[in-house]
Amino acid sequence: MTRPIAGPRRWRNLLYCLLAVAAIWLGVLPGLGRMPAIKQHLDFLREHHVDAGAMFYSELDPRLFPDPLQKYSHDSSHSSGQGNP
């Protein structure tokens, strides 16, 4: 637990931080998203159902996985046969 800074300065600091976050998320990032190279990249990922923010394989779109997975197995008898997660 951090010790609060005394006086109204702490609220002013919070306001500055919130303004910085708002400027980046409402101004800079949407602006970047409109740049042709980045827009093309975002469109490409959207078309291919890729969520680059996924933390674990279970969060990915099942369409990204080969179906059935057996075609990737050297010996099909070893395959789990589970297909998509």
Added chain:
Amino acid sequence: MAIWVAGALLLVAYCSIQAVSPDVGQKGAAAASFLKPWLKLPGTWNSNPADAFQSGKPEARQSVWPALAATGLLLLIPFAVASGIMGRGSGRFLPAFFVLWLLAVLAFVLSSQEVIRQYNLEYVLWGLLVGMIISNTIGTPSFLRPALCGEFYIKTGLVLLGAEILLGRLLALGLPGICIAWIVTPIVLISTFLFGQKVLKISSPSLNMVISADMSVCGVSAAIATGAACKAKKEELSFAIGLSLAFTAVMMVVQPLVIRAVGMDERIAGAWIGGTIDSTGAVAAAGEMVGPLAGEVAVVVKMIQNILIGVVAFGVAVYWTTVVERGGSTAQPSLMEIWRRFPKFILGFVAASIVFSMLAENSSSGAALAEATVSVTKQLRTWLFCLAFVCIGLETNFRTLAPYFSGGKPLVLYVVGQSLNLTLTLLMAWLMFGVLFREAVAP
């Protein structure tokens, strides 16, 4: 307690499926949970954050607030009960949890901005930021204290994550996948850890281990699991995750460019990407940028690596309790002592993985049940990790992070470990898909 709460949530998720799917048990069964529509995260948005709170097709947009509230309620109940049992008082927990939930919603909204999301800057980072802005400006209000139990949320989330680790999927790519993910990864993990301890002489073995694991296994999820297994400090976990996400954002753009420039075979490229880029989502993005075949191989290799985190977390917990925590003492700790030190949630994590793997392998209906249960618990797990990182942020002072940036040893550790990872994985990918199993994956 984390095992009990996670067990209760798994049971609720499982029961919610049986209640609505009378056809479960037939061949090709499909199962669904009535809870799933009620468990949502804020959606992706570009320039207007209000879009994050709408879902569905443009002609039938629906607010996600009811689902966000339902998710919060589903988590609030077991944690309020647990708080009461642990003597913290459920009454004071409720308002604290409500504010924490609001901060987690804010973190999700920040993370779901389209540019941020597609460059793999995950919600845990923004959970930390939201918490740290508050703690380092106005200070963390004391009324939040009853709900500030980040470790509890992480451990519960990890037990839920165990249910997503379906061991049958290990063999999804046959022997080549095993060799790439299960031979190279442990070699890189152990070598990097030893390099950090013996050569760089990093003073904190837990920081060394968390960086080694997130770099060699699968990024943030591996960092969270190993961090909890080796009882890493919250600052160490935050630092390791920040380092991993920063490198991942660069690698997911640069690696496909290098692959295209040298004209690498798609199978080898996919295996190389899957085995080296830390984060799962970034692997999918980088693989697709190379080509569809590379994308498929990359996500399967990363999936096999994801499954490795159960083994890694268990191994790290055993090593820590039997070797690291023994310190300089040459005497073997007794079994009772090992049991006392052992992080018990790891057992819940492994047990969930085994139970759900058996369920998924049992029959088609079992697989459908496991999948439907996980579709519920993965949302809860995501919320728990976000709540945990908001808590960590609320308890972190910028000054306590400063020592990790000085000296540059963690950075050197990451760069050296990742260089070894890139080299060995490329070598193994070439050996598997270029020499030994050339026909294993038909282009």
